[in-house]
Amino acid sequence: MKKVEDFRVLGHKWLNYSSYIIELEAPEPLSPVQPGNFAEIEISNSPHVFLRRPFSIFDANPLTNTLSFYVKVIGEGTRVLGKARKGDKVNIIYPLGNAFSIPEKKNILVVAGGSGIAPFILYGKAMQKQGKQVTFLLGARKAEDIVLTEMFRPYGEVLITTEDGLLGEKGMVTQHSIFIGKDSPFEHIVTCGPEPMMKAVAGIARKKKVSCEVSLENTMACGFGACLCCIVETVDGNKCVCTEGPVFNINQLTWQT
Ligand SMILES: Cc1cc2nc3c(=O)[nH]c(=O)nc-3n(C[C@H](O)[C@H](O)[C@H](O)COP(=O)(O)OP(=O)(O)OC[C@H]3O[C@@H](n4cnc5c(N)ncnc54)[C@H](O)[C@@H]3O)c2cc1C
Numbered sequence: 001m002k003k004v005e006d007f008r009v010l011g012h013k014w015l016n017y018s019s020y021i022i023e024l025e026a027p028e029p030l031s032p033v034q035p036g037n038f039a040e041i042e043i044s045n046s047p048h049v050f051l052r053r054p055f056s057i058f059d060a061n062p063l064t065n066t067l068s069f070y071v072k073v074i075g076e077g078t079r080v081l082g083k084a085r086k087g088d089k090v091n092i093i094y095p096l097g098n099a100f101s102i103p104e105k106k107n108i109l110v111v112a113g114g115s116g117i118a119p120f121i122l123y124g125k126a127m128q129k130q131g132k133q134v135t136f137l138l139g140a141r142k143a144e145d146i147v148l149t150e151m152f153r154p155y156g157e158v159l160i161t162t163e164d165g166l167l168g169e170k171g172m173v174t175q176h177s178i179f180i181g182k183d184s185p186f187e188h189i190v191t192c193g194p195e196p197m198m199k200a201v202a203g204i205a206r207k208k209k210v211s212c213e214v215s216l217e218n219t220m221a222c223g224f225g226a227c228l229c230c231i232v233e234t235v236d237g238n239k240c241v242c243t244e245g246p247v248f249n250i251n252q253l254t255w256q257t
């Protein structure tokens with residue numbers, strides 16, 4: 001059930017120069033959330049941020065009624081949210097959007113670039129419960145942008161690429177050696193990150209005949225299907241990423257890969 005509630009800020013954990021986890025406590029028992037769901041967060045402490053900002057739900061704890069979000073600082077909204085003080089109230093609409101599917105196949109590859117890591121802790125937990133074997137491939141330009149690897153490890157093997165070559169394999173995620181060879185050890189791929197990266201991952205999945213889901217991060221305004229600013233073209237016509245996504249099977253999209 002969707003809720004609009006004032007959450008209480010419990011605190012931030014800064015992960016590097018530009019990203020943090022913010023933990024917030026709900027005023028009442030949490031609505032159930034699924035991996036891939038997102039929330040629209042109001043940034044009321046800034047006179048310059050009018051629209052809510054969308055963030056994937058990073059983690060949810062029904063025992064403590066807390067939600068947490070992984071946030072990369074991009075502009076005013078994400079900067080101001082990073083300065084919220086313990087005890088501040090933050091208005092949140094959640095859970096929004098659809099969720100990743102539970103694939104029938106066992107071996108799953110998660111490919112995450114930059115802030116695209118955000119939906120995958122919940123995903124790793126859910127897949128572990130389903131008895132799936134998950135490998136996380138995390139990519140970033142610089143080694144210092146690779147964060148939270150220890151949080152992913154309980155849910156699967158963690159592979160890394162960095163473009164500066166200071167951590168993991170040098171290059172982009174799509175150049176990782178796991179993709180070398182005709183056959184794929186993976187039977188299903190899920191991905192989130194910059195659109196060119198997701199398109200490249202979709203291309204690999206198609207070539208290797210592996211099913212693939214992407215979580216899109218189109219710019220959003222209303223978050224509930226009214227403004228049409230988050231439209232994506234699909235084989236069944238235009239769809240709102242906020243209500244009919246953010247997760248799409250690549251076969252639904254008209255992407256040329
Ligand atoms: C479904 C979804 C889930 C997301 N999950 C995460 C997440 O878990 N962690 C995270 O760090 N980021 C996430 N993002 C991106 C995040 O919403 C933007 O980085 C944030 O809104 C930027 O706000 P700002 O005020 O700091 O930047 P601004 O200065 O307002 O904008 C800078 C740039 O950010 C992008 N942007 C701005 N507003 C939006 C918006 N409403 N929707 C999408 N992009 C926007 C635009 O491309 C803009 O050019 C997600 C986006 C979507 C659509």
Ligand code: FES
Pocket residue numbers: 219220221222223224225226227228229230231240241242243
């Ligand atoms: S954000 Fe308004 S329709 Fe999707």
